[in-house]
Amino acid sequence: MDSTTDMLRETATKLFGEYCEAKHLREAEKGVFQKAAWVAVEDAGLHRAMVPEDFGGYGVDIADALSLLRVAGEFALPLPLAETMLASWLFAGARIDIPDGPLSIAPVTAKDRLTLTKTATGWHIAGTATRIPWARDVAAIAVLAEHNHHPHVALLPAGSFTVAHGENLAKEPRDTITVDADIDFAAPAAKGIGFAALHAAGAAMRSLQIAGALTKIVDTTCQYAMDRVQFGRPIGKFQAVQQNLAVMAGHTAAAVAASDLAAEGVANGVRVLPIAAAKARCGEAASVSAGIAHQAHGAIGFTYEHSLHFFTKRLWSWRDEFGNETEWNLLVGRHMTAAGADRLWAEITAA
Secondary structure: OOHHHHHHHHHHHHHHHHHOOHHHHHHHHOOOOOHHHHHHHHHHOHHHOOOOHHHOOOOOOHHHHHHHHHHHHHHOOOOOHHHHHHHHHHHHHOOOOOOOOOEEEEOOOOOOOOEEEEOOOOEEEEEEEEEEEOOOOOOEEEEEEEEOOEEEEEEEEOOOEEEEOOEOOOOOEEEEEEEEEEEOOEEEOOOOOOHHHHHHHHHHHHHHHHHHHHHHHHHHHHHHHHHOEEOOEEHHHOHHHHHHHHHHHHHHHHHHHHHHHHHHHHHOOOOHHHHHHHHHHHHHHHHHHHHHHHHHHHHHHHOOOOOHHHHHHHHHHHOOOOOOHHHHHHHHHHHHHHHOHHHHHHHHHHO
C-alpha cells in the first residue's frame, strides 16, 4: 500500500471509531440514518475510493480501496459505504457524473432484472428489484440493465421509484423498489461489466466486511476469555476454551486471506472464480466463528446491551448476501469439473 492508501485507512479507522459507538448502532437499528457519520465519510472522500483520479477519486489501486471495507466491518459501520463505492465505480466506468449523497446498486439478486429502453428525450426504466441495500435512504441507485443486448448503467434518482421497506437480520435496510419512470442518464457499462461481474463485485465487498467483523469478534472474545474468571481462573486458561478460540482465529485468518484474494479479483477485471472461493470461505468462517464467540461469552453475549450481537448479526446477514456458500461453491465445483482432472492444480494456482 502507498501513503495515500495508508492515509485513507487511518482516516477511516479514526472516523469509524468516532461514529460507530453502541449508541449510534442502536439508533441505526431503529431506522435512524446516521447523517452526521455520512457527512464525515463524504468529507473524507472515502466513498470515492474506487473512482479513478480523472473522475474525482483518489486514484488508488482497487484492491487497496476495497481494504476500507474491512475497516468498516471491524466497526460494524451502519452506512452504505460498500454500496456507494460500488455504485460510484459503475457510474465512473460508464462516464456518468456521480451524484452526491449515499448511493446503492441494483439488481442484487440473480432473478431480478430491470428493463431499459431508449426514448425520444432520454431513457425509460421499469421493473422491480428486491433486497436493495439502503434504498429508502439513498440519493440515487446505479442500475445495471440490458439495452440492445448490452449491459448499461442507469442513474435512478430518489423519488423516481417506490420503496417497500425490508431489512436483514442486522436490521440494515434491504428494500424492494418498483420503478416505471423516465430518466435522464444511462450509458454502456465499462468493458467486462455485466450482471455476473456486478454480483461478484458485491460478493467481494461482503467478503471484506465479513473479514473485518471476524477480526473484531476474535479480539473481543479473546479479551473476554481472559477477563472472565470461573473456578478460580480465567476461562481462557481452560484447554477446551483455548481450542475453540484457536479454531475461531484460524477461520478468521483464512477469511482475511480469502478477502484479499477477492479484492484482487475485482482489481484484475472482476475475476469471478477467486471471488467465488473467497465468498464461500468467508461465509463458512462467519458461521463457525459467530457460534464460538457466543458460546465463549455465555449468556451475556446474547443480551442486547452487549455489543457482540452487532457483529454476529452482520456476519449471519452478509454471508447470505450476493450469494451464499452453496451458490459460490457450486460455481467453483462446476468450473473445476469442466476443466478436468488434469487442469485441477493449474486452475487452483491460477486463481
